[in-house]
Each structure stands twice: as structure tokens, then as C-alpha cells.
Amino acid sequence: MELFLDVLSETLVDTAKMLPFLFLAYLFIEYVETRHGERIETLLAGGGRWGAVPGAVLGCVPQCGFSAIASNFYASRVITLGTLMAVYLSTSDEAIPLLVSMPAYWDKLILLLVIKVVYAVFVGFLLDFVLRKALPRSLRGGYTGHADEVDCHEEHSDEKGHPQPIWKAALRHTLEIFVFIFVFSLVFGLIVEGVGEDVFASVLGRMGFFQPVVAALVGLVPNCAASVLMTQLYVEGALRFSSLVAGLCTGAGVGLAVLWRVNPSWKQNLFITGLTWACGAAVGVGIQIVVAFIA
Template sequence: MELFLDVLGESLVDTAKMLPFLFLAYLLIEYIETRHGERIEALLAGGGRWGAIPGAALGCVPQCGFSAIASNFYSSRVITLGTLMAVYLATSDEAIPLLVSMPAYWDKLAVLMVIKVVYAIVVGFALDFVLCGVLPKSLRGGYTGHADEVDCHEEHSDEEGKPAPIWKAALRHTLEIFVFIFAFSLVFGLIVEGVGEDVFADLLGSMGFFQPVVAALVGLIPNCAASVLLTQLYVEGALRFSSLVAGLCTGAGVGLAVLWRTNPSWKQNLFITGLTWGAGAFLGVAMQVVVAVFA
């Protein structure tokens, strides 16, 4: 009981420190989404074969709505495969506001975003310009799906159906993430204290170069909470930075789930899912190799 109370108190204090930063981050996100959402969608749809650039830029906005929109656009033959992959790989979802809430990790956040955006553009261009003649049309796209507007969060409206103030939506998202982070911190703390920090660290460390591969699989989970889980594991020291990058590259929120629902070609959906995982895992392993060589 004493151990539980100690971990409970420590988790509550550490999580509470993030609240002001989380709220401000979500307030900015809600403002951008509410005031400029339609313009952003139009920019994404009008990029053509150069859509990887706006796709990567929009994907790094910390919310999974754009990955869902991109999936719908791809299913409706509005955007290319390269643009879709650029959005997926650049998406970090809830990881950004979480890292923003921790000033000590702002430098890592900047490096993370630069790596993901540049990598997303490179992969997008490779698919649309280099590999477009190699990949068969059945995998690149060409089927017509049903395009509905989908968002990973609830509709931002009050009980009377009127648009809710952005501060209310921001507060709701802040509290939702707060509860998840607190619960994760509590469970993680109990596990670490129960089995010992050395044992837990050795388990993850024993994965070696396979750690980014596992992290990339976790990122594929079609839920906004996956990015929070990966970020917390990194903050707790259980994941290397390369593994965090790998997991967040594949963490497209509900984008993949929307793709499987709206796009009728299971071959395309399976190929894109595997491509997303492979791209994220490859980048994570490549970063580890570079670090090992130049360390």
C-alpha cells in the first residue's frame, strides 16, 4: 500500500505540471482547426503530384483529423499515394502537445518534427515520381471510395447543436489526455517499481535494433492514444529516440482505420498499411545505425 500511494502521488504531481501547457497547446490547435480547417483541406486536395509538401506540412499539425481527411481523399482519387503517405508519416497526433508540455524536451520535439517532415516529403516524392512507373496501378490507387468527413474527435458542438467555444473543446481534450497520461504513469510506475527499473530497462534494451520495429507496430494502432503511449515510454526512458521516431511515423491516428473503411481495395489497404510500418521501422533502424557508426 505504501508503494502504491508513493507512485500515485508522484504520478499525480508529474501529470498535473503538464496541464497548463497541454491546455494552451490544444487551444491553439482548436483555433487553427476551427478558423482555417476548410482552407487547409482545399490546400491538401489541390497539391497534385506535388502534394507531398502540403501533405507533410499539414500532417505535422497535432491532431489526427487530417490523416482521416487524407484517407478519404485518397479513396476518392483526389490525392496521390505519395501525398497520403506524406500525411501519415508526418502525423504525430497527441505527441506534440504532450512534448510541448515538457519544456525539457522542446529541443527533441524540434528535431523530431524536422526529421518527420523531411522524411515524409522524401517518401512522398519517391512514390509519386520515382516509383510511380514501378508500382502497379492496383497498388498505387485508382479505385473510387466513399468520401465522408471524418474526425477522430467528437463534434465540437454544445447540447443545442451550436458550435462549442474553442476553449471548451480544448479543455475537454486536455482533460481526456490528462486522464490517460495519469493512468499510464500510474500503471507504468507500479510495473517499474514492482519488477525493478533495471529489469524493465534490460527487457526493452535487449530488443536492440528491433526496438524501432516493435515501436512502429505500436504506432499502427488506430487510436490517438498510441502516440501518447509511445511518448510516455520515451519520457520514462524505456524507448530510444529512434524508436520514438519510428513509432510516431506510423502513428497516423485513425487514418488507417478510415482508409480500410472507405477504400474498397483490400490490396491497396494492406499494401499501404505495410508500407507505413516499413517506412517507420526503416527510419528508426537507420537512425540507430547512424548513431552506432558515428558514436
């Protein structure tokens, strides 16, 4: 009981410190999505074969909405495979507001965003220009650049259908993530204290080369819980930065789930899912090799 109370009090204090930063981050996100959502959708759809650039930048907006929009656009032949992958790889879901709430990790956040955007653009161009003729149309999709009707804009509404004030939506997101972080941190803290920090770190450390590969697999889970989980594991020292990058590159939120629902080609969906995992694992392993070489 004494151990539980110690971990509980420490967890409560640590997570409470995040609340102001977390709320401000979500307030900004809600403002951008509410005031400029339709304009951003138009920018994404109008990128053409160069859409990997706006796709990678827009994917960085810390919420899974744009990955869902990109999935709808791809299924409607509005964007290319490269643009879709750029959005997926640059999406970090809830990881960004979580890291924003921790000033000590702002330098890592900037590095993470730079790596993800550059890598997303690289993969997008590779698919749309270098490998475009090598990939059969049955896998890369039938891009046309336009569709008769695509409406992906979603407003936050209350139970009566009235638009919800952005501060209420931001507060709701903040509390939801706060509860998740608190529960995870409490459980994680009890496990670490019960098993022992050395034993827990040793298990994850023994994954070695395969840690980014496993993290990339976890990132495919179509839920914000995956990005929060990996970010917390990284903050706790259980995941390396290379594994965090790998997991967040595959963490396209509900984007893949939407793709499987709206895109009729199971071959394309399976190929894109596998490609997302492979790209995430590859960049994670690559960073791991570079770090080992420098060290």
C-alpha cells in the same frame, strides 16, 4: 500501500505540471482547425503530384483529423499515394501537445518534427515520381486530382448540435489526455518500482535492433493511446529516440481505420498499411545505425 501512495503522489505532481502547457497547445489546435480547417483541406487537395510537401506540413498539426481527411481524399482519387503517405508519416497525433507540455523535451520535439517532415516528403516524392511507373495501378490507386463531392470538414458540436466554444473543446481534450497520462504513469511507475528499473530497462534494451521495428508496429494501432504510450515510454527512458520516431511515423491515428472503411480496394489498403509500417521501421532502424556509427 506505502509504495502505492509514494508513486501516486509523485505521479499526480508530475502530471499536474503538464496541464497549463497541454491546455494552451490544444487551444491553439482547436483555433486552427475551427478557423482555417476548410482552407487547409483545399490546400491538401490542390497539391497535385507535389502534394507531398503540403501533406507533410499539414500532417504535423497535432491531431489525427488530417490523416482521416487524407484517407477520404485518396479513396476519392483527389490525392496521390505519395501525398497520402506523406500525411501518414508526418502525423504524430497526441505526441506533439504532450511533448509541448514538457519544456525539457522541446529540443527533441523540434528534431522529431524536422525528421518526420523531411522523411515524409522524401517518401512521398519517391512514390509519386521515382516508383510511380514501377507500382501497378491496383496498388498505387487511380489518382485523378478531382472528385465530384468530398466533404471531410467536421465541426465540434455539443449534444444539441450547436458549435462548441474552442476553449471547451480544448479543455475536453486536455482532461481526456491528462487522465490517460495520469493512469498510464501511475501503472508504469508501479510496474517499474515493483519489477525494478534495471530489469525493465534491460528487457526493452535487449530488443536492440528490433526495438524500432516493434515500436512501428505499435504505432499502427488506430488510437491516440498509441502515440501517448510511446511518448511516455520515451520520457520514462524505456524507448530510444529512434524507436519513438519509428512509432510516431506509423501513428497516423484513425487515418488507416478510415482508409479501410472508405476505400473499396483491400489490396491497396493492405499495401498502404504494410508500407506505412515498413517506412516507420526503416527510419527508426536508420537513425539507430547512424547514432551507433557516430558513437
